[in-house]
Amino acid sequence: MSAGRGLWITLEGGDGSGKTTQAGLLEEWLRAQGRTTLRTREPGGSEVGVLIRDIVLHHRGDIAPRAEALLYAADRAHHVATVVRPALERDEVVIQDRYLDSSVAYQGAGRVLDADEVRGLSLWAAEGALPDLTVLLDLDPATARRRLDSADKPFDRLEAEREEFHQRVRESFLALAAAEPERFLVLDAAQDPAVIAEAVQARVAALL
Ligand code: TYD
Numbered sequence: 001m002s003a004g005r006g007l008w009i010t011l012e013g014g015d016g017s018g019k020t021t022q023a024g025l026l027e028e029w030l031r032a033q034g035r036t037t038l039r040t041r042e043p044g045g046s047e048v049g050v051l052i053r054d055i056v057l058h059h060r061g062d063i064a065p066r067a068e069a070l071l072y073a074a075d076r077a078h079h080v081a082t083v084v085r086p087a088l089e090r091d092e093v094v095i096q097d098r099y100l101d102s103s104v105a106y107q108g109a110g111r112v113l114d115a116d117e118v119r120g121l122s123l124w125a126a127e128g129a130l131p132d133l134t135v136l137l138d139l140d141p142a143t144a145r146r147r148l149d150s151a152d153k154p155f156d157r158l159e160a161e162r163e164e165f166h167q168r169v170r171e172s173f174l175a176l177a178a179a180e181p182e183r184f185l186v187l188d189a190a191q192d193p194a195v196i197a198e199a200v201q202a203r204v205a206a207l208l
Pocket of ligand 1: 015041042043057072097098099100102103104106107156158159
């Protein structure tokens with residue numbers, strides 16, 4: 001992102017693809033390199049965002065698709081303005097679980113909203129800010145589902161969607177990566193976590 005001098009890395013992928021594990025390993029490695037890091041996420045990376053996260057993930061009953069897209073965009077607008085940009089200006093490395101590609105993939109995968117409109121909304125919210133690197137952890141939804149089942153956590157609204165929804169989410173992520181190969185690093189999330197971490201480190205090292 002042009003605003004700051006730091007480095008902004010986002011992790012994307014379906015639920016159960018291992019983003020949190022990789023974010024942790026990347027943070028450890030960056031700290032060992034002497035970099036100051038900030039771990040954050042969407043939705044819920046700010047105080048206002050925590051409130052929005054509770055609505056989008058735990059509200060019982062339907063949320064109109066445009067309202068849902070606007071809630072994620074509102075979370076994003078506040079998060080980028082008050083958390084991400086200031087950290088980049090302090091020269092930190094921001095490691096972020098999910099960003100606008102999740103909105104395009106998930107809100108677009110319901111087939112009700114147009115992917116380009118969702119992306120446009122997010123870009124407006126974030127004043128055009130895009131990460132320096134987006135790591136896509138690609139995994140087939142059946143394997144991801146088995147991982148989530150064994151994690152023994154209750155499903156949120158999106159995790160509970162049917163497998164064909166998650167298949168569309170996966171395809172959408174892959175299409176986004178193909179359209180912006182210079183921003184994306186696509187990795188097979190079925191691999192050993194240490195192997196994935198090494199591939200991420202190699203790419204990040206080139207950006208430091
Ligand atoms: P996540 O924080 O990865 O969930 P967990 O903490 O349970 O691992 O993501 C929460 C859900 O929000 C996930 O199912 C994807 C969804 N989501 C969207 O639908 N649109 C968005 O723009 C974002 C950021 C997330």
